[in-house]
Amino acid sequence: MNPAIQAILFYIFALGALVSALGVVVLRNPVSSALSLACCLAFVAAIFFGVGATFLGIAQLIIYAGAILVLILFIVMMLNLKDEKPAAGNWFYCIVGVVVAGMMAGTISSAALRLPGATKGRCPVHVLAEHASELSPVSQGAQATHPPTTPSEYGGMLPPMSMKEGESDISLLGKTLFTRYNMSIVILSFALLAGALGAVAVGRKLCRD
Amino acid sequence: MSTINLISTSYTWEQFTPTFVLVGLALLILIADAFLPRFNKKVFPILGALISTGLACFTAGSSASSLFSTLACAATAVCLLMAYDYRKLVYASVAGGEHEDGAAEFTALPLLACAGVCALIRSRDLIMLFVALETVTLASYAMAGYFRRNQGSVEAGVKYLILGAVSTGLLVMGAAWFFGTTGSFRGDPRFVLAALCNPHLSAGILVSMGLLLAGIFFKAGAVPMHTWIPDVYQGAPTPVSAFLAVVSKLAGFVALLIILLPFVYLRTTVNDMMQGLIVLLAVVAAATLLVGNLGAIPQQNTKRLLGYSSIGQAGFILVFFVTLQPTIISPVFNYLLAYGIATLMAFFALATLRMQRGSEDISAFRGLGKSNPRTAFMITVSFASLAGVPLTAGFLAKLSSFQALVSTLIRPHHVVHWLLPIMIICAASGFYYYFKVLRAMYWDQPQQNDAPVTFSPLCTAVLTAGTLLLIVLGVIPLLF
Numbered sequence: 001m002n003p004a005i006q007a008i009l010f011y012i013f014a015l016g017a018l019v020s021a022l023g024v025v026v027l028r029n030p031v032s033s034a035l036s037l038a039c040c041l042a043f044v045a046a047i048f049f050g051v052g053a054t055f056l057g058i059a060q061l062i063i064y065a066g067a068i069l070v071l072i073l074f075i076v077m078m079l080n081l082k083d084e085k086p087a088a089g090n091w092f093y094c095i096v097g098v099v100v101a102g103m104m105a106g107t108i109s110s111a112a113l114r115l116p117g118a119t120k121g122r123c124p125v126h127v128l129a130e131h132a133s134e135l136s137p138v139s140q141g142a143q144a145t146h147p148p149t150t151p152s153e154y155g156g157m158l159p160p161m162s163m164k165e166g167e168s169d170i171s172l173l174g175k176t177l178f179t180r181y182n183m184s185i186v187i188l189s190f191a192l193l194a195g196a197l198g199a200v201a202v203g204r205k206l207c208r209d
Numbered sequence: 210m211s212t213i214n215l216i217s218t219s220y221t222w223e224q225f226t227p228t229f230v231l232v233g234l235a236l237l238i239l240i241a242d243a244f245l246p247r248f249n250k251k252v253f254p255i256l257g258a259l260i261s262t263g264l265a266c267f268t269a270g271s272s273a274s275s276l277f278s279t280l281a282c283a284a285t286a287v288c289l290l291m292a293y294d295y296r297k298l299v300y301a302s303v304a305g306g307e308h309e310d311g312a313a314e315f316t317a318l319p320l321l322a323c324a325g326v327c328a329l330i331r332s333r334d335l336i337m338l339f340v341a342l343e344t345v346t347l348a349s350y351a352m353a354g355y356f357r358r359n360q361g362s363v364e365a366g367v368k369y370l371i372l373g374a375v376s377t378g379l380l381v382m383g384a385a386w387f388f389g390t391t392g393s394f395r396g397d398p399r400f401v402l403a404a405l406c407n408p409h410l411s412a413g414i415l416v417s418m419g420l421l422l423a424g425i426f427f428k429a430g431a432v433p434m435h436t437w438i439p440d441v442y443q444g445a446p447t448p449v450s451a452f453l454a455v456v457s458k459l460a461g462f463v464a465l466l467i468i469l470l471p472f473v474y475l476r477t478t479v480n481d482m483m484q485g486l487i488v489l490l491a492v493v494a495a496a497t498l499l500v501g502n503l504g505a506i507p508q509q510n511t512k513r514l515l516g517y518s519s520i521g522q523a524g525f526i527l528v529f530f531v532t533l534q535p536t537i538i539s540p541v542f543n544y545l546l547a548y549g550i551a552t553l554m555a556f557f558a559l560a561t562l563r564m565q566r567g568s569e570d571i572s573a574f575r576g577l578g579k580s581n582p583r584t585a586f587m588i589t590v591s592f593a594s595l596a597g598v599p600l601t602a603g604f605l606a607k608l609s610s611f612q613a614l615v616s617t618l619i620r621p622h623h624v625v626h627w628l629l630p631i632m633i634i635c636a637a638s639g640f641y642y643y644f645k646v647l648r649a650m651y652w653d654q655p656q657q658n659d660a661p662v663t664f665s666p667l668c669t670a671v672l673t674a675g676t677l678l679l680i681v682l683g684v685i686p687l688l689f
Binding site for chain 2: 111
């Protein structure tokens with residue numbers, strides 16, 4: 001794809017994601033907030049498609065925008081929530097909240113602006129696409145063929161994907177999940193078991209005495 | 210004691226044996242609960258405690274991982290014994306005391322949480338760390354809110370869930386930044402060094418460390434992420450409070466060890482950044498000490514007092530981390546051991562008082578010195594050890610914390626000049642608030658209608674074993 005078109009699309013989707021994320025917080029009606037969240041997730045999925053992470057984009061759409069959001073909407077409608085009343089403001093908490101949020105946003109954005117892609121003053125997606133070939137194989141980590149010896153051999157920008165010819169990102173993801181992170185997935189199933197058991201234990205019907 | 214190996218790449222199934230055994234046991238208990246309605250449900254917590262104790266013996270060894278696993282399994286076993294003692298209230302919370310529903314889940318959830326802790330101890334990368342920590346916290350949310358008829362318990366569960374979700378978010382965001390800047394989820398010192406030396410990435414890795422530390426501080430109960438502790442400890446069922454105070458705290462500090470290890474290796478290389486990290490950890494430790502120890506002074510509720518005490522003790526443990534030495538694993542374990550034994554004893558005695566006197570205030574200890582002199586002595590030892598009275602394990606643990614700060618930052622580091630006085634003030638204030646309980650036991654007069662408290666044989670046995678351990682470890686310095 002033409003890099004210029006790619007950059008324009010990225011900015012459009014990013015702006016859309018930002019505006020709809022703001023809508024989640026600002027809108028008073030819970031249903032509008034939930035729909036705004038759906039828009040935000042869809043825009044982020046579009047950005048994933050733009051950088052070539054097709055599977056991640058589809059998963060985002062199906063799982064988050066599809067399943068989880070429908071669940072949230074169900075709950076909102078089941079509880080029949082009315083418009084949110086503006087909370088009684090306490091100036092002290094308000095100021096502390098603004099300061100903490102501002103510090104966090106400032107720190108993260110200043111760190112993000114220093115990243116290699118950002119310093120060139122261009123769209124990150126553009127930079128990724130243009131310089132993919134000259135990036136060091138840093139994502140291979142310890143799997144690299146020779147053990148790196150100097151600090152400069154580490155770090156730097158990550159290549160977008162290190163796919164072999166004819167391999168899709170789905171099979172790459174599957175291989176990573178079921179080889180390197182296999183044990184983590186086993187433990188994750190225990191976390192889900194604990195969550196399910198906790199939900200049953202806390203949500204059970206109480207006998208009235 | 211060997212250090213934790215960061216470079217080993219893959220996990221083996223054998224490393225996770227305790228996790229699988231505990232999860233299998235939890236599943237067995239749930240199946241027995243569902244399909245064997247006539248099965249005596251009293252057996253569940255005893256069975257869980259027995260198997261956990263067996264695992265504690267099985268994992269015992271000299272490596273850091275096996276030591277922490279042993280402590281976690283043993284502490285879970287004690288919490289399950291406490292749940293056995295506490296079963297009447299568990300039944301009452303679910304079915305109004307008419308039948309014995311709810312015992313199986315109340316046993317299975319701590320077992321699952323302990324399985325998560327055992328996996329966390331073995332984790333060498335951020336993915337495993339996160340997944341294992343989530344196993345612990347998901348089980349803990351449900352445990353804290355288990356008594357749904359009790360408003361305090363429900364409030365504790367909801368508060369813990371919401372604040373815990375925020376801290377999990379911080380942790381995941383930190384992990385994402387860590388992967389983005391180092392290209393790996395493993396805390397390999399070489400990757401971290403490369404990112405720190407790269408002018409484009411050094412800010413990114415610092416952000417990642419800040420977020421990771423904030424997430425872990427929540428679990429370990431360090432200021433400024435400590436606000437949940439007093440409320441949750443007070444509201445949660447007493448065995449759960451004990452579990453959170455000991456096993457969950459242990460998980461937090463093990464996670465902190467794993468996160469900080471690359472920096473321990475790098476402490477001499479990138480000196481200015483490491484100095485910044487040392488000052489950051491020192492500020493957090495000082496704030497934790499002050500908030501925990503000064504906040505405990507006005508408390509009247511014993512569980513709340515123990516909550517603030519756990520914050521204060523976390524401050525003393527954080528002092529080890531300030532030194533950023535590779536040798537901290539063993540003193541951190543010893544401190545957690547001394548703190549864990551004394552805290553479990555205090556909660557065990559409190560659970561009995563809660564059932565028989567219906568109150569968790571410090572005044573519930575009134576007159577125990579006259580009516581139950583032997584038990585009162587054992588409770589005295591436990592609180593004396595928490596305060597750090599000589600000849601108990603707690604004294605040597607606190608001493609090692611002071612010693613670590615003074616001896617390892619060899620050149621008179623400016624941190625020593627202000628952290629040491631704060632530690633002294635906080636250790637002294639501990640004597641005041643822990644001894645409020647002792648004053649209630651020995652000096653307060655029992656009320657007219659007070660019946661003498663009968664401590665169950667189980668409670669007496671656990672208290673005796675704990676007292677012996679605390680005194681033996683305090684008199685014969687095997688560990689310190």
